[in-house]
Amino acid sequence: MSSRLPLIALAVSAFAIGTTEFVVMGLLQQMAADLDVSIPAAGLLVSGYAMGVVIGGPLLAMATARLPRKTVLLVLMGVFIVGNLLCALAPNYETLMAARVIASLAHGSFFGAGAVVAGHIAAPGRRTQAIALMFAGLTIANIFGVPAGTVLGQALGWRSTFWAVTVLGIVALLVMARYVPRLEAMPPPRLGEELRRVLKPQVWVALGMTVFGFGGVFAVFTYIDPILTHRAGLDEHAISRVLVLFGVGATIGTLVGGKLADHRLMRSITLLLGALCVFFLCFATLMDSPAGAVVGVFLIGVLGFAANPGLQTRSMQQAHDAPLLASTLNQSAFNLGNAGGAWLGAAMLSHGAIYPQLSYAAAAVTAGGIGLTLLSAWMERRGLREAAAC
Structure with a gap:
């Protein structure tokens, strides 16, 4: 099997994660008005997501260290999907903040596990390129995902952006489940x-x-x-x-x-x-x-x-x-x-x-x-x- 399909699945996941992390900034005023909070309060939705990464990343990395990397990736993407689904359904600011934190928990550990998988499935001599391809999803999210999410949110409401990211996460999960191989057991850290x-x-x-x-x-x-x-x-x-x-x-x-x-x-x-x-x-x-x-x-x-x-x-x-x-x-x-x-x-x-x-x-x-x-x-x-x- 070509290594490109699992790498593309990882890149799509990174694209979804990068989009949901940064898209709030393009919809800040709309979200503040809809949730009846101030612009500074809406801005703290960025802080809430980031703090979830800060705390959740190291804790989840240690908690999942002995699990197979493919299992870790699928579980983390599942957490990401649930978090964004809750964002789309959030009835108020407090629920949305909690949902943002849930979505963020997958962020740090996903890239750690994804880098390991990308490096192991890469062709000989192309390990760094494979890891770079996965992280390219984050870069592309800034160029296309965040602007597209902003346009979608302005046209159909900010919740539509989180629905779109949720669907994207489900697609990435299914493709990873199908194409990312189960790696041979590695010694636990x-x-x-x-x-x-x-x-x-x-x-x-x-x-x-x-x-x-x-x-x-x-x-x-x-x-x-x-x-x-x-x-x-x-x-x-x-x-x-x-x-x-x-x-x-x-x-x-x-x-x-x-x-x-x-x-x-x-x-x-x-x-x-x-x-x-x-x-x-x-x-x-x-x-x-x-x-x-x-x-x-x-x-x-x-x-x-x-x-x-x-x-x-x-x-x-x-x-x-x-x-x-x-x-x-x-x-x-x-x-x-x-x-x-x-x-x-x-x-x-x-x-x-x-x-x-x-x-x-x-x-x-x-x-x-x-x-x-x-x-x-x-x-x-x-x-x-x-x-x-x-």
Whole structure:
């Protein structure tokens, strides 16, 4: 059997997960009005999902460590389907928040288990390409899934978007059940040993780099719907087209950032986070112009995602002896940044802040990521000096 069908099934699953994670931002005002809550409260639906990933990822990774990977994938996709079905049926804000958390529980562990499966079914010499194909589903979700979900939600109501994601999840589940092979039994991970290895200070500094380096993006981007309509004066129906630009920018940023990180890892992270910090300071003014806001959304994609490959590499580099927990903790770190950024924006707006001030706050959060990057580099140099002295 060709390895393409199971990889396509994994990519479709990743596409569904990426769509449901980010689509709330394109429907924020509609959901707030329908649920009779404020825009900051609706923005916390992003934080709720992200915190589910933060907490659920490591716990589910450890709980399912001894199960066959195909079984894990099918169970997690089942949880994802149930969560999105509950989102579509949610009668109120509180139920929707709980449903978002349920849907998110599958996120971190799915990509950890999916990477293992993709690597094992890949043709010889194509392991990295196979894993990249699975993760491409997330990228495509930003380019097509989120804008399409926004258009669907604007036309038929936000619940229709979650119905569509539910159907997509069912399709992915059936294709995985049919085409993903049952791998030969693998030795179970030594969780106690992995836990000891991820307690190293450099691992936590690297995870902190990810949290702060990515957190600023969501302090602004969570509220991009009202920013584009209230500040830039764009029509609501233009939002989906602008979100396509964000997805294209995120793809470009990820590819360019990956090449830069391969060349000089820590220097590239520092420079890219520095460029992002400067951009946020400028975006506070740009968002009042339609053209400036549209260009700004594209640049949020480029600069906001350019450092991600380097941040991911740094986390994996420092926790290389704990592959199971390293992969899930890294997903948790990115989503803790998502949750913290969205929460910060909600708290500021609830206390009377205006949207340009969110951009200044995002710059401050990103500056924290730069500081942790410099600290990590210093700790590494000190460790090398001490090793040489011995």
